[in-house]
């Protein structure tokens with residue numbers, strides 16, 4: 001499986017993740033249970049040049065904290081299962097709301113593509129989106145597509161390809177918080193970093209701890225504790 005890569009599709013509900021998934025995989029999907037949860041994730045393959053991209057259709061959520069099991073499944077997949085690339089699918093007609101989740105993903109992981117879908121609807125509404133400016137600001141590729149009309153797919157697949165081969169290096173922009181929070185992050189981040197080594201983003205885990213996210217803490221204990229016991 002040297003040429004096989006996992007590509008997770010994340011995003012708000014109703015942004016066209018499954019439409020994109022089905023269009024790319026041609027409905028050759030099977031579902032797999034994930035991480036001890038009864039939620040099943042649709043998976044399917046797409047062939048691109050010499051590579052196989054294994055797409056994972058994550059549950060649609062408005063955020064990636066621990067508010068619901070859907071959020072946890074999507075969040076845990078991105079941070080613990082570490083897909084090779086995470087594609088965040090956004091609705092071009094409600095970018096402001098959709099960027100909330102996109103910025104959360106940029107804090108969690110490095111290899112991210114922002115995929116702005118429903119571009120056909122946005123264009124009809126006179127909404128112009130400059131993907132080059134967004135790419136520069138966000139530090140990761142931003143691509144416009146219409147999943148229903150199968151537009152923009154070659155660029156999307158090519159960009160996934162270029163990320164997995166290292167031709168593109170993502171440098172996701174990090175949200176800056178008020179001084180008080182930044183100071184707290186500075187205090188705990190080195191300790192967090194020591195504990196989790198390079199397995200997760202220490203800044204992101206620090207933020208979640210400051211937020212009192214016990215479910216995440218339990219998940220870290222469960223996963224990393226297990227590894228230690230197994231050694």
Ligand SMILES: Nc1nc2c(ncn2[C@@H]2O[C@H](COP(=O)(O)OP(=O)(O)OP(=O)(O)O)[C@@H](O)[C@H]2O)c(=O)[nH]1
Nearest residue numbers: 012013014015016017018019060118146147148149
């Ligand atoms: N016009 C237009 N409609 C689209 C496009 N992509 C998806 N849709 C429509 O948007 C609706 C939602 O699409 P889904 O693929 O079910 O969205 P989803 O992100 O999987 O939704 P959840 O599973 O609830 O998270 C459907 O009615 C699609 O036909 C597009 O590019 N253009």
Ligand SMILES: [Mg+2]
Nearest residue numbers: 017018019060
């Ligand atoms: Mg769906």
